[in-house]
Amino acid sequence: MGLDITVMIADWSWLGEVPERERLLRLRNAWYADETGLWDHDAPVVDGDWNRPQGPNSTRFAVYEFLHTLGSYKPHFWATHYWERVRDHADPLLRAGLDALLLGLIWGGMDGESGETDRDFFSEDPEVSYGLLVARSPAAVRELAVTWEGARPRLDGLREAFTGYSAVPDGRGGDFDAFARLLTEWGRVLTEAARRGWGVVGLSE
Secondary structure (H helix, E strand, O other): OOOEEEEEEEOHHHHOOOOHHHHHHHHHHHHOOOOOOHHHOOOOEEEOOEEEOOOOOOOOEEEEOOOOOOOEOHHHHHHHHHHHHHHHHOOHHHHHHHHHHHHOOOOOOOOOOOOOOOHHHOOOOHHHHOOEEEEEOHHHHHHHHHHHHHHHHHHHHHHHHHHHHOOOOOOOOOOHHHHHHHHHHHHHHHHHHHHHOOEEEEEEO
8 A cells, every 4th residue: 555645626617628538637737747737837835734836727726735644545545444343333423424425535335336436527548547546526525525514523422432443353443533634634625625616636646
């Protein structure tokens, strides 16, 4: 699990100006490309957890910096792994909310069934969509943001069950505070994207 993740919020209408096969490249170039991307211009403005671009298309996307994961995907993977061990012991309302939230972002579900995504917006061609970990449309983001707001006040009620049931067979248990922080940061991503009417994209490195 040496994978990293870069999470962006982006204007879906701007991405929709080009064909599906070109949308992911457009987003990547806006952030990475030496000649057309952000790094050929002034460095991004750091606004709390956000990197705000200053180059071309600067009003079309922003990059979220997870504060406690150093960009690694591993904490996201472990969060879902621990959730699978804890969820049967969670309050039913919280369980339904976190199931929906995690399925909509980073979890494959108990039986490996993937949650709904919006990967088709970019391309069904694996050569084009390679590296796409998360894709949620503005409509899906609004629903997930509402789901998060419903789950957030109940989250601390999971602490005892998480501490008691998250341990994997080798005895290693999850850190509830780290789990809650990660979900809270995803909540920030969803809230800001919903406020702007944008989608959410997670790209592997």
